[in-house]
Amino acid sequence: MILTKKTTVMNREDIKAMVSLLDDTDVEVVSIIETNLKNLGQEAIPILKREKENKGLNPTVQKKLEDLVHDMHLSNLFAEFEIWKNTNTSDLLTGLWLISKYQFPDLKIETISEEIKNIQMEIWLRTQDKMHPNDMVKVLNEVIFEYFMFEPNIKNFHSPSNSMFNLVLKEKKGNPVALSCLYILLAQKLDLPIYGVNLPNLFVLIFDYPGYRFYLNPFNRGQVFVEKDIDDYLKQMNIEPNEKYYKSCSNTEIIKRILTNLSFAYQKAGEEDKRMEINEILTLFE
Incomplete structure (x- = not known):
């Protein structure tokens, strides 16, 4: 087999042959093999994963395969984020799914979507035509916090799990932006004008209908408040109104705020490599 700087699509036997060379004593050979494997793209990942599970494989090669697969996932994720940012920002669910894929690369978007549909269905069963906005919010709060028992993740406020939306749905806990995203996704399906408000050190929601506007704080179980409360909050924080x-x-x-939170969570946990990888994704949003 001739080693080149660039490879084309190869079959499983070719990939296995390349894997066997990862413990070669020639550093240049190993470097070219690693580059060639990376160039194969996402389709090669399942094969590399299976090779990594080979019990007879050299531990050094297993570690190299693990690193290779991770690097390939990260490269694919970076490309997907770039596509989302440039063409698909109206789809919040996809943005949340991509963040979760950093930690759970095999996660399917349908897994998250089905969870949202289940919550939406329960809300739909409790609503009627032409309900007052306040009554709609009451139904949302009842379903989210009483029926499905979501709650603010006060104990682990800076946990990376708050930024992984699949974990938020599974564990029924989240930080302000995670719980707000749940509201926003449900609001989209229910045609409600509920959107995010990016406050300093806090994320809340606005119910923005012509002639009728108020705010919600999902981290306080959907508490309703008004514009003056934001005035008071900014004054308390010594921040100029904007x-x-x-x-x-x-x-x-x-999405940028969630990634920023995730970077801080990894920094706080001492996981510097993960922090740097998330910061690399964040460069797309600068």
Whole structure:
């Protein structure tokens, strides 16, 4: 087999042959093999995973395969984030799914979507035509916090799990932005004008209907409040009022904020490699 700087699609036997060379004593050979395997793209990942599970494989080679698969996942994820940012920012669910894929690369978006549909169905069963906005919010709060028993993750506020939306849905716990995302996704399905508001050190929601506007705090079980409360909050934080603190933010801002939270969570946990990888993804949003 001729080693080249670039490879084309190869079958499983070719890949296995390349894997066998990962413990070669020639550093240059190993480097070219690693590059060639990376160039094979996402389709090669399942084969590399199976090879990694081979019990007779050299532990050094197993570690190299593990690192290779991780690097390939990260490269694919970076590309997917770039596509989302440039073409698909109206789809918040996909943005949340991509963040979860950092930790759970095999996660299917349908897994998250089905969970949202289950909650949506329970809300739909409790609603009627032409309900007052306040009554709609009451139903949302009842279903989310009483029926499905979601709660603010106060104990582990800075846990990375708060940024993994699949874990938020599974564990029924989240930080302000995670719980707000749940509201936003449900609101989209129910045609409700509920959007995110990117406050300093807090993330809340706005119910923004012409002639009728108020705010919600999902981290306080959907508590309703008004614009003056934001005035008081900013004053308490010694922050100058700004128009953006009273208006809805974009999905891009939401995803950027979650990634920023995740980077901080990994820093706090001492996982520097993960922090740097998330920061690399964040460069797409700068």
